[in-house]
Amino acid sequence: MTTNIATLETELTAAVETAADEAALEAVRVAALGKKGSVSELLKGLGGMSPEERQLAGPAINGLKVRLTDLIAARKAVLAEAALDARLMAERVDVTLPARPRLKGSVHPVMQVFEEVQAIFADMGFAVAEGPDIEDDFHNFTALNFPEKHPARDMHDTFFFNEKEDGSRMLLRTHTSPVQVRTMLSQKPPIRITAPGRTFRCDSDQTHTPMFHQIEGLVIEEGIHMGHLKGVLMEFMRAFFEVDDVEVRFRPHHFPFTEPSAEMDVRCDRSGGQIRIGTGSSWLEILGCGMVHPNVLRACGIDPDVHQGFAFGMGIDRLAMLKYGIPDLRDMFAADVRWIDHYGFTPTVQPNLATGLS
Numbered sequence: 001m002t003t004n005i006a007t008l009e010t011e012l013t014a015a016v017e018t019a020a021d022e023a024a025l026e027a028v029r030v031a032a033l034g035k036k037g038s039v040s041e042l043l044k045g046l047g048g049m050s051p052e053e054r055q056l057a058g059p060a061i062n063g064l065k066v067r068l069t070d071l072i073a074a075r076k077a078v079l080a081e082a083a084l085d086a087r088l089m090a091e092r093v094d095v096t097l098p099a100r101p102r103l104k105g106s107v108h109p110v111m112q113v114f115e116e117v118q119a120i121f122a123d124m125g126f127a128v129a130e131g132p133d134i135e136d137d138f139h140n141f142t143a144l145n146f147p148e149k150h151p152a153r154d155m156h157d158t159f160f161f162n163e164k165e166d167g168s169r170m171l172l173r174t175h176t177s178p179v180q181v182r183t184m185l186s187q188k189p190p191i192r193i194t195a196p197g198r199t200f201r202c203d204s205d206q207t208h209t210p211m212f213h214q215i216e217g218l219v220i221e222e223g224i225h226m227g228h229l230k231g232v233l234m235e236f237m238r239a240f241f242e243v244d245d246v247e248v249r250f251r252p253h254h255f256p257f258t259e260p261s262a263e264m265d266v267r268c269d270r271s272g273g274q275i276r277i278g279t280g281s282s283w284l285e286i287l288g289c290g291m292v293h294p295n296v297l298r299a300c301g302i303d304p305d306v307h308q309g310f311a312f313g314m315g316i317d318r319l320a321m322l323k324y325g326i327p328d329l330r331d332m333f334a335a336d337v338r339w340i341d342h343y344g345f346t347p348t349v350q351p352n353l354a355t356g357l358s
C-alpha cells in the first residue's frame, strides 16, 4: 500500500511538472483528484480497511492529496504567467511605427475653417460660446426682435417640432444668433464671444443644405461703435484669406436684431473662372452685421443707454468653399471618402496665427 502511494506520487508529480499548459494540468488534476480520480479512489478505499491499516494508510493518502493539491496550484500559477507573457509578446504594438496612410483620418474643411476662424478671433480676445441646436421661439426669434407673426420668421424656412401641450413649438435653430441671447442673459458686459455651430433651414440646392454652419460674433461694452465692428471684421478678413490687404464695403441691410444693419462684401477678382479675394473689380457678399438693437439688449436685461455692441454672423460652409475652391456645398455632407481625401486637412496640425492658418 505505502509503496503504491509512493509510486503514484512520483507519477503524479512528474505529470504535474510536465503539463505543458493549463488545459493539460487540469486533465492531470481531474485524473487524480476528480470524483473518479486515482487519489479519490484510494481515499474511498479507506472505509473498507481495518483500523490498523487505516491508521497507516489514512495520513499517507491524505498527505498525498494535500501535497498534490499544492503542487498543482503552484504549477498553475507558473503556467498562467507564461501564458500571459506569451500573449503580451504576441499582441505587442510598436507605437513608434509610422501611421499606415489608409488609416489616417483627415479634418473636414468645415471643421478646419471653424478652427481657423476661432484662432483669429481668440487672438482678438473673443471667447467661444455655445448653445443648443434645438431652440425655442424666444431665443431664436422673439428676444432677437422678430415681431410676432412677422414674415421674417417664415423667411427662415424653420423646421418646427410638433406642438407641445401649451401650444408652443420647439424648433431647430435657424441661425447662431440665439447664442447671443443666451450669452447676454447669463453674462455681464463686457462680452466678447464667437458662437460657432450647426444651423438648420428647410432649403436645398447647390449653395444651400438643410443643415449648415455659422459663426456668430458679439461684442458688448461701453462705447462700442461701428468703427470697432469694421476694424474687427477687416482684420478677420485679412487673416482668414491670408492676404495683406482686403478691401471691404458695408451695404445697408435689414436684420431685426441690429440697427443699423449691414452686409459686408469683400473685393475680389472673378476673372478666369476662379474667385480671388483681395483685389479685382468684383464684390463678394461675406456676412451680415450691425449694432445690436436696443430691443435685443433690453430683452436680455442690458441697459442700451449704458452698453452698446455689435454683432455679426457668417456662413462657415461658404467661407470654406471660397477659401478652398469647393464647388458644390452638398458634396460637403455626402460623406464620400474620396472627397474628404481630396479636400481634408492633416489632423495633427492645429491652425494658428503664429505658424500659418492652413
Ligand code: DAH
Pocket: 174, 175, 176, 177, 216, 217, 255, 257, 258, 287, 288, 289, 290, 310, 311, 312, 313, 314
Ligand atoms: N443671423 C443672421 C442670419 O442667419 C446673420 C446675422 C446677421 C447675424 C447680422 C448677426 C448680425 O449677428 O448682426 O442670416
